[in-house]
Amino acid sequence: MKIASIVALIVSFFALGLGCLSLARNTFEAYPVPVLLILSVALLVLYFSARVSHLEAKRSIIIFAILSVASAIILRMLPIYLHGFSINGLIHRSMISALFLLTLSVPAVCYSLFYLLGATPGAYDISRYPLFLVPIGLVLTAYGLILFRIIVNGAPLLNWSLIAHPFQDQSWQSEIWQNGWPVWVPNTLLQIGIRNHILGTLLLMALSSLISLPIGIGVGVFVHEYAGPKMAEVIKFSTTALRAISGIVLVVILLNLTRFASNHLHGTIFEKIIKGFGYYSGGSLVLGNSSFLIASIFISLLIIPIIARVTEEGLNSMPRDIVEGSVAMGASKEHTLLRLLLPWSFPNIITGLVLGCAEAAGTLTVIFLVAGNGQLGVNPLSETTSLAYLIYDCQFGNQLGDTVQRYMGPYQFTAAFVLLAITIGLTVIALIMKNKIAKRYKGA
C-alpha cells in the first residue's frame, strides 16, 4: 500500500510540475498525453491496493482515472491551435493540456497523500493542503513576477541625476543681437528627470491629508458622539458611497470644473488657480488642466472615508468604564472628547492617515486626464503631476499628444519602482502601527 501511494504521489507531483511548465511555456508538447495515461494507471493501482488493504477506498478515484484517460484522448485529437466559433483568439493546445494536468494532478496528489499517511481522518485534513497551496502558489508567483520585473527593469536606471532634475521639454524664442540686428533664435530645454514627479506625489499626499484629516475626524466624531441613529445612517452611507463610486466619476466632475473655468472664468485669477500653471510653449504660458489644490480636494474625497472609519473605530475602542468615569466626575462631553477620547484614538487616526497617504500617492484615477508633467515647478498652484501620471504618460503619451513617451519611455519602470517603494514603505509603517495598537489592547 505504501509503495503504491508513494508511486502515485511521485507521478502526480510530476504531472503537477508538468502542468505548471505547460502553463509557462509552449514547448512541452510530447509529454502531457503519456503523463496523463500514467496518472490514470497510478490512480487505478492506488484504488485497488486500497481495496486490498481494507482501507477506505474512495470511488471518486476511479472517476478521476477515467477523466484522465478521456483528457489524454481529447488532447491527442486536438490541433495545435484551436480556433473557431468566432472566438477572437487562437488557443494553443498547451493551455488545454495545462488545464487538464492541473485539475487532475491536484486531486491525485491529495489522494496519494491521504493513503500515504494511513487513511485516517487526520490524514484527510493534511491531504487537503495541496488543494489550497496550488492556487495560492500560482498567485504568489504572479506577485513575485511583478516585483521582480519592476525592480529589475527600474532599479538599475535609478541614479541621482534622475531624481534631482525635473523633466523639461520647453521651447521658446529669444532675441539675440547678431551683426547689429535682432534675431529670433529658437531655444529648447530638454532635461530628463523625475524630480518634479516625486515632489508632486509628495505634495498630493500632503495636501490631501491636510484637507481630509479635519473633515474625516469631524465626521467620525459627529457620528460617534452627536448623531441620532438616522443621521448617523445617512452620514455613514454617504461617506462609504464616496469611496464606492470610483475615482473615474470624480475625474468627470474635475473636467467639468476645468471646462467651466476655461469657458466662463477665462483670464481671471480663478482660472489660474483652478487650472494651474503648466509650461511655456513658444514663449507663452500654457495653463495646465488642474492645479494641485483642486486635485487634492478631489483626492481627499476618496480619503475622508478611511479617516472617518478609523476615527470611529478608535473612539469606539475606548473601554466603556473609563468614559463613564470621566462623565461621572462631571466633565462635559466636549471635555471628555478632547482630552480623553481623541488622544486615545490618535494611533488609529495616524494609521488611517498613513494609509490614506499611500492611497493618495498611488491614485491615478482622479488625475490621469488632467495632470501634466510639472515643468514649472511644484507648488499648490502649479499643474498637477505625480509619479503615477508619469507611468501613464509613458504608455499613452502618443495619444495625448506630448513628447514624454519619446524621452522618458525607458524610465517608466524606474518611476514605478520609486512609486512602489513609497507606497510599500507607507503601508509597512501603517501595518507596524496597527500591530502596536493591537498590543496596546492586549495589555489593557
Added chain:
Amino acid sequence: MIATDVSRTHLPVTGVKTCRKPGGIELKGLDVFYGQKQILKGIDLVFPPSKVTAIIGPSGCGKTTLLRCINRLNELAPGCKVKGQILLDGEDILKMDPMLLRQRVGMVFQKPNPFPKSIKENVLYGVKAIKKKCDYDATVKSCLEKAALWDELKDRLHDSAFALSIGQQQRLCIARSLAIVPEVILLDEPASSLDPISIMTLEASIMDMKGEYTQIIVTHNMNEALKISDYVAFLYAGRLIEFGETKKIFTHPSQQETHDYITGKVY
C-alpha cells in the same frame, strides 16, 4: 485496536445499541506546558471504567487543562506541549489520530454550544461527520431520551437549536455527544450556566449514564461532587494531591490541603 465487543445493553423500545464497553483512562507522568509555563506537574492517575470521577480543586489549578488533555483539545492552543502517557484501554492516545480518539471520547462544554442548525441536525452532526451508518431517526430518539429531552422536543425536531432554553441546550449537547457512541464522556463544569431545576435534570442524566460510560466531570460545586461521583481527584497548583472514593475523601481526607479545600479555607 478498537474495542470490538459491544455491550449487550439494548434499549427495549428502539433496539438501538447505544454503548460499547466503557474504557478506563490512565495518566502516567503527565506534564503539560503552555509555552514556558508548566500547568500540570507529574500527574499519575487512573480513572476507573464505568464510574463517575469528579475532579475538584481551586480555580486555576489545571482541572480544565487535564480534562482537555484526554481528548487532545488542548492541542488547539498554540504553544502547548504534552509529555508523558495517557492510556485509553491500554492504548497511548498521544500516538493515535486525534479524530479517531475523539470518536471514542466525547465532551460537554461549560457553556452550551449547539450548532446553528436544527435540533435533529445537531444530534446527528457527529454521526454524519464520522460517516457512521445507522438508523438516523432511531439514533435521534434514543439519544434525546437519554438526555431527557425526547418528550419535550419530539414535535420540534426541525426547530433551530437556538430556540431552546440554556438548560435544554446543554442537554442537547449531551445528546449530541452520545450519538457517536463514545466510551468516555468528559464534562467541563456542565452545570455552571444552568438554573437549579436544569441542574437537577442534568445530574439525573449523569446518574443514568453510570455503568454505560466512563464519566469524568470537573466541578466547583462540592455538593454536586458528593452527590453524583463515585471517585474524587483533588488537584492543587497542577499537582494531584489526593484520589480516592468520594465518601472517604469527604469524610476522612488524608492530606491537609484536601481538608482545607473541602472545609472552605482555600478556594
Added chain:
Amino acid sequence: MEKKKNAPSGLKIFSFCLALLPILALITIIVVLVINSVPAIKLAGWNLFSGSYHPDRGSYGLFPAIWGTFLVVIVTMLIAVPVSLFMAILANDFSFGFVNTLIRWILGVFSGIPPIIFAVMTPVFFNIFIWPKFAGQGVPESALLKMVNNYDVLPLYGSVLLGGILLSLLVIPFMAPLIDDVIHSIPHSLKEASLALGANRWHTLTHVTLPSSLAGLANVIMLGILTAVGEAIIVSFAIGFGPTNLPSPLFDILERIAPLTSTIAGLSANGLVRFESGSPLPHAVSSFAALLLILSAFVIMGIAAYLQRKFKNRFNP
C-alpha cells in the same frame, strides 16, 4: 430646579458642519452629472443602450461597455474569490507554524500597492501568458489568416482575460484579510464542539465554519465586486478605450470589450478616442455613463445589505 437649556456646544456645531461636507459633495456630484447628461438623453435617447459604440460615427451605445464591465468582473471574481478564501482558510483553520503570520504580512504589504503598478505589468503579462497561449505567438501572418477565416477575429493586443487577471491580483490582497477577519470571528466554541465530536478539520470547515460565515463572506465579495467595477486604470491599460460592438459569442473573453470606466475615460479626454468634433455628445455621454456607474455601485451596496440581512437571520441566534 429649572431645566438648564443646553446650547449646542461649539464642537458639536463644528463637527456637524464638517460631517455635512461628504453629503454635500455626494449631492453635488450627482446633480452636476445629471445636468451634464441631459444633452445625451435629449439627442441620443434610447440609442444610449444600443449595442454599437462608435463615437467617430456618432453612435454612443453603452451596452458593450456595461457588458464589458460584467465580463471583467466575472473573470476577476472567478479567480479572486477562491484564492482569497483559500488564503484565509490557510491562515486560520489549516495553519501550521509560521504560515499564519507570513500570509498576513504578505497580504498586508500587497494591499497597499496602487493599481498603476499592476497596470504597468500589462505588456509583461501579455508577453508571458496571453500571447503564447491565446494570441498565436510565432505564427506567421499568412498562416494566421489561413487558420482564421474572418479577418475581424484576429487576436489582438488586449483582452478581457488579461484585464481580469490583473484586476484579480489587485482585489485579492483587499479581500483576503477581510475574509480572514470574518472566519476569525466565528466563535471558537463552535469549532471546538465540532472537533470534540470526532469531525476532522475539513468537515468542521465545510459544515460549521463556512455556513456560519456566509453573511460576512457575501459582504466581502460585494465589496470586491464594487472595487472591480470601479477600477479604471488597469482596464484602460489592458483593454483600451473602445470603440467596440458587442462580441459575437457573447462570452468571448479574448476580445477587447472596454468596460464602463475606460469608456468614460475615453470619452472625457481628447485624443484617447476619436469622435466627431464639435458635438456636445461625448462629454454628455460620459456624464451619463458616470451616472450609470454610480447607480450600479448603489445597486451592489443594496444587494450586499440584503444578503447580509438574509444570511444573518438564517444562521445566527
